[in-house]
Amino acid sequence: SPLVQSIRLGIAEANEGKTPAIGDGQARALLDAPPSDTLKGKRDRAILSTFLFHGLRCEELCKLRVRDLHTRRGVLHLRIHGKGGKLRYVPAHPGTLERINDYLDFLGHREDLGGALFRPVKNPSGGNDLDKPLTPDSIYKCVQGHAAAIGLKVPGFCVHALRATAATNALDHEADIAKVQEWLGHANISTTRLYDRRKMRPEDSPTFRVAY
Numbered sequence: 001s002p003l004v005q006s007i008r009l010g011i012a013e014a015n016e017g018k019t020p021a022i023g024d025g026q027a028r029a030l031l032d033a034p035p036s037d038t039l040k041g042k043r044d045r046a047i048l049s050t051f052l053f054h055g056l057r058c059e060e061l062c063k064l065r066v067r068d069l070h071t072r073r074g075v076l077h078l079r080i081h082g083k084g085g086k087l088r089y090v091p092a093h094p095g096t097l098e099r100i101n102d103y104l105d106f107l108g109h110r111e112d113l114g115g116a117l118f119r120p121v122k123n124p125s126g127g128n129d130l131d132k133p134l135t136p137d138s139i140y141k142c143v144q145g146h147a148a149a150i151g152l153k154v155p156g157f158c159v160h161a162l163r164a165t166a167a168t169n170a171l172d173h174e175a176d177i178a179k180v181q182e183w184l185g186h187a188n189i190s191t192t193r194l195y196d197r198r199k200m201r202p203e204d205s206p207t208f209r210v211a212y
Contacts, residue, residue, distance in 0.1 A: 020156045021168035021197065027052055033146040040121045042106050044142055046099040047118055048162070051143075053093035054078060055166035055184050058136045058159045067113035069100065082185040090183060167195035 022030070031048050035041035050061060060080050068079040069092065076097060077089045092100075100117075104110040109119070109131070116133035134142075136159075143159045154161070163184070170180050181192040 018156065019158070019160050019164040020154050021165040021195070022152065022154055022157070022161060024169070026150075026152055026154070027165055027169075029150045030146060030152065033150050036102075039103075039106055042099070042103040043118060043121060044146060046096065046103045047139070047142060048146065049093070049096040049099045050078070051159070051162035052166055053096050054080075054090050055163050055170070056080060057082070057163060057185075058139050060185075061118065061139065062133050062136060064117040064133075065113065066104070066109065066111075066115055066117050068117065080185065083187075086185065088182065088185050164195055167192070168197055171196050 031045070031052060034044035034048070036045060047061065050056060050064075056078075060082060063081045064078065068081075069076060070079060071077070072089055076092045078092050080088050080090060082088055107119070109115055112131070115131050118134050119131055120134060120138065140159055143162065144157075147157060167180060167184055170183070171177065175183075177192055177196060178189065180195070181189045184192060186192045
């Protein structure tokens with residue numbers, strides 16, 4: 001019912017507002033946490049960069065296929081399959097593209113256009129399903145593992161915190177909030193405003209304008 005949907009949306013928005021965003025230094029450390037010389041490391045470096053520079057939801061990253069990296073108007077974009085079957089197109093960040101290309105070249109599945117972009121690197125059950133997409137649980141373990149490796153201790157940190165970090169960072173650097181709404185795939189701009197923490201920046205406090 002509309003009431004139930006409204007309540008669910010309210011809960012989701014409240015949760016988004018409480019999701020922590022990590023600092024710039026923490027984000028840089030997390031981006032460089034995976035090793036750059038192993039298949040898993042290359043994959044995880046690409047995953048973390050895709051989250052932190054594009055603001056994807058976990059489920060959206062899991063759904064990415066190789067063919068979802070394609071050119072529009074001469075610029076490479078990510079085609080993102082969002083909530084409610086909605087598609088959106090986000091220009092790919094050059095640094096992320098470099099990492100994705102490194103991963104694709106190393107694994108060799110660039111031509112498997114219909115296949116999952118991010119895949120398991122080993123199968124614990126021994127089956128032959130390494131071409132299947134990663135699950136949200138696998139992504140969770142990936143992100144939490146690298147966060148633990150760099151000693152990242154942020155209350156409430158989760159995969160969604162990478163989306164919150166991307167949104168907060170974009171707004172901090174004067175991105176237009178309506179464009180950020182579209183970028184994140186938010187149905188309502190009030191949800192996007194939950195990530196706008198510019199009024200809470202300690203460095204902007206009048207405290208630091210006082211001089212005697």
